[in-house]
Amino acid sequence: MSGFDANRIYAVSGIPGSSASAADGGDTSRSSAAAHNFYEFVMRFRQSNEFKYRDRLRANLLLKNYVLSVSLKDVGIWNEDLLHAIQDRPTEMVPAFETAITRAAHQILYPLDPKASDTIPDCQIILTSEANLFQFRGLSAPTFSKLVRVPGIVIQAAVLSSRATRLHLQCRSCRHVKIIHPSPSLGSSGQDLPRQCESIPPEGQKKDCPLDPYQIIHDKSAFVDCQVIKLQEAPDMVPVGELPRRMLLSVERALAGRLVPGTRVIATGIYSAYTPSGRQKGGEAAAVRNPYLRVLGLEELRAGAAGGGPFGMRFSPQEEEEFGRMSRQRNFYETFAASVAPSIFGNEDIKKAVSCLLFGGSKKILPDGMRLRGDINVLLLGDPGTAKSQLLKFVEKVAPVAVYTSGKGSSAAGLTASVQRDPTTREFYLEGGAMVLADSGVVCIDEFDKMRDEDRVAIHEAMEQQTISIAKAGITTVLNSRTSVLAAANPVFGRYDDMRTPGENIDFQTTILSRFDMIFIVRDEHDEQRDRTIAKHVMNIHMGRTNNEIEGEIDVDTMKRYIAHAKAKCAPRLTPEAAEMLSSHFVSLRKQVQQVERDTNERSSIPITIRQLEAIIRISESLAKMTLSPVVGEHHVDEAIRLFKFSTMSAVEASTSSLDGLSRGEMTDEINRIEKEIRRRLPVGWSTSYQSLVKEFCQGQGYSERALERCLWVLEKREVVRFSGQKKIVHRMGV
Numbered sequence: 078m079s080g081f082d083a084n085r086i087y088a089v090s091g092i093p094g095s096s097a098s099a100a101d102g103g104d105t106s107r108s109s110a111a112a113h114n115f116y117e118f119v120m121r122f123r124q125s126n127e128f129k130y131r132d133r134l135r136a137n138l139l140l141k142n143y144v145l146s147v148s149l150k151d152v153g154i155w156n157e158d159l160l161h162a163i164q165d166r167p168t169e170m171v172p173a174f175e176t177a178i179t180r181a182a183h184q185i186l187y188p189l190d191p192k193a194s195d196t197i198p199d200c201q202i203i204l205t206s207e208a209n210l211f212q213f214r215g216l217s218a219p220t221f222s223k224l225v226r227v228p229g230i231v232i233q234a235a236v237l238s239s240r241a242t243r244l245h246l247q248c249r250s251c252r253h254v255k256i257i258h259p260s261p262s263l264g265s266s267g268q269d270l271p272r273q274c275e276s277i278p279p280e281g282q283k284k285d286c287p288l289d290p291y292q293i294i295h296d297k298s299a300f301v302d303c304q305v306i307k308l309q310e311a312p313d314m315v316p317v318g319e320l321p322r323r324m325l326l327s328v329e330r331a332l333a334g335r336l337v338p339g340t341r342v343i344a345t346g347i348y349s350a351y352t353p354s355g356r357q358k359g360g361e362a363a364a365v366r367n368p369y370l371r372v373l374g375l376e377e378l379r380a381g382a383a384g385g386g387p388f389g390m391r392f393s394p395q396e397e398e399e400f401g402r403m404s405r406q407r408n409f410y411e412t413f414a415a416s417v418a419p420s421i422f423g424n425e426d427i428k429k430a431v432s433c434l435l436f437g438g439s440k441k442i443l444p445d446g447m448r449l450r451g452d453i454n455v456l457l458l459g460d461p462g463t464a465k466s467q468l469l470k471f472v473e474k475v476a477p478v479a480v481y482t483s484g485k486g487s488s489a490a491g492l493t494a495s496v497q498r499d500p501t502t503r504e505f506y507l508e509g510g511a512m513v514l515a516d517s518g519v520v521c522i523d524e525f526d527k528m529r530d531e532d533r534v535a536i537h538e539a540m541e542q543q544t545i546s547i548a549k550a551g552i553t554t555v556l557n558s559r560t561s562v563l564a565a566a567n568p569v570f571g572r573y574d575d576m577r578t579p580g581e582n583i584d585f586q587t588t589i590l591s592r593f594d595m596i597f598i599v600r601d602e603h604d605e606q607r608d609r610t611i612a613k614h615v616m617n618i619h620m621g622r623t624n625n626e627i628e629g630e631i632d633v634d635t636m637k638r639y640i641a642h643a644k645a646k647c648a649p650r651l652t653p654e655a656a657e658m659l660s661s662h663f664v665s666l667r668k669q670v671q672q673v674e675r676d677t678n679e680r681s682s683i684p685i686t687i688r689q690l691e692a693i694i695r696i697s698e699s700l701a702k703m704t705l706s707p708v709v710g711e712h713h714v715d716e717a718i719r720l721f722k723f724s725t726m727s728a729v730e731a732s733t734s735s736l737d738g739l740s741r742g743e744m745t746d747e748i749n750r751i752e753k754e755i756r757r758r759l760p761v762g763w764s765t766s767y768q769s770l771v772k773e774f775c776q777g778q779g780y781s782e783r784a785l786e787r788c789l790w791v792l793e794k795r796e797v798v799r800f801s802g803q804k805k806i807v808h809r810m811g812v
Contacts, residue, residue: 111173112174114156115174118152119131119134119178122155124151138186138197143182144203145200146204147202147203149204163204165223167223171347179199179200182200183197204374205345205374205376209226210227210228210343211225212228213227213229213322221350223347224373225345225346227324229308229341230308231339231342232338233338234338235304235305236304239303240301240302241259241298243299244257244258244270244298245293246294247294248291249286251276251278253275253276273290301329302334303328303330304327304328306327310322311341324368324370326370338494339556339558341378341516343376343378344375345374348370350369392638397642400705404705405704410700412630413636414429415428416630417471418431418468418471419630422615423607424468424599429720430720433699433720434455434472434563435472435475436644437452437699438451438696438697439649440452440559448543450541452695453594454595455562455564455597456566457563457564458566459597460567460568461601463599469521475633475637479519482520487532489534490510491511492520492532493510493539494507494508494545496547505552507554512560517560519563520563524567525564526568526584536562543560544557545558570582583683587684591684591689594696595725596724647706648702649709655710659690659693662693666689667685685725689725692721693717700716701713752788760809763808764809766805767804767807797809
């Protein structure tokens, strides 16, 4: 309850018929009995013939770390009534527990010298619990002042401030000294100080101290660190159509300064309330208060944390044994890929690529501190109606951590991080975006081509270096965004045009394309037999018939847990044979691309760089991780090369196809000749009909209509000509 309250003390009447002093006496005796019980627990609780908490406290005290982490499970084993008291009356029991720990610390450090014990500061208790989690929407009025556990994502961490625990006051006039211990639920401004001087003047002298006489002597006062953190519901907990809810956390002393935006945590604390400053002036009721959590324990949920998978997933030995048995199944890779979006027909290789993306490769940290990413990025580029968005939706469901966003509805700040101003303190703070919230997970970006160029550039760094650098409003910092990106986009013309080069169909910069490990061109091809099979498949789905085509299909929940287990436990490395295969293959790929560029007389729109070699390494590692193999074998490399050839290389080689019986080189020569003729034939400012150009160039001079159309398209891109009247009239604009 650290300093959220406006400077007022609220009083409520006690139980009818009982005086306040009697009630206080009862509370005091109950607290002292509890403190004695807690002291006995810390000093005498044994586990495996060791005094667990006494030894732990001694070790911490020798390091001058006045903190003790206590498991509520152990308190329940020692005394169940004590556990219920902590859960139901934490505001009363936690101070008693801290008093008991401080007393135990005195006993451990200075057993024979009670005077020296004043040098020990008050000790802090950190509670760890395995109680059921409360969701944000499950916290209500009956849970006030109770101990709760809440999961969420940190979206804002304020700067550390100080809260007074002991104030040394001195009267300006008569120098009278008064010591007060502010309640943690009160603000720390001057309005909390006594209005009148409490000194007693000597006999016969008049007391003339003014109103509000006391001033704080900071040097002799005691303060503790405190921090305000904003916690938000995880995206997968938010019901569809609702905004994610947020809550303020108040953390103190050893817990302060530990969290950064984007961290997933489970916070254990007392569900409390405060009155926001300025509320009363607006004429609102004094009883209306905002909830917040006074934190007593924090569990950071890291990907692959010891003893579990990403974000708190725990695996029993039986479950791990079952996963091991699954990984050794014959054709497990094919079965897993077939279980990815089973309602979508075909697209086996795309499903295999998505499976690789879900597992990811092995991230590496080099001796010089440089990081090599292990996450795989995939781009699906293709015709409408090829189930790209459905695939993205499935990945959002099956990935342990995932954020789904649409390109048109996403800005650079929404994807990376935004700088906000706190309405009360007027300070700037950072709020993490989608790629920060999906740290150690997957970001699915639909309608990738509809994003503005400047927004797309914002994720360049996040996709390769896996960090987001912020330098605005005086804040210069770096946030982690260790995420895979699965993007879906349509070609420039809505549908993929086979008559145009990939560069014309894919309107993305080379910089962003090189960051994708696999680029799939998904085409809606017209084939009667295939159409019949797809139609039958869709009918079966709509009629609710079970899909019996896949044997041993894995359900979504098992897939999710298996992926989390593999990511936590497995980080495969290349064998020397696999490394040799990869390096020789990369050299031949570069040679192949060079040949393609020579044939077409233009640079390839999809580059093959060292990043693509790293991409094949990552795919090989993810294939090994899928079967929980510690090393990458040659068969993994073969499959990775096949997937890469099917995706990115087939997109590169699409430019070598012949057009109208002409090779690319011949077509380019023809287009260049037509361009010279058009420039000569049409002076700047003149216009002519498209049909007259067709008659003159195609019928008169024997050029192909395809070459003319292509030449005009290129000239329009260069703003040499423009069309009007539904492309019937051609205007010459510039040189």
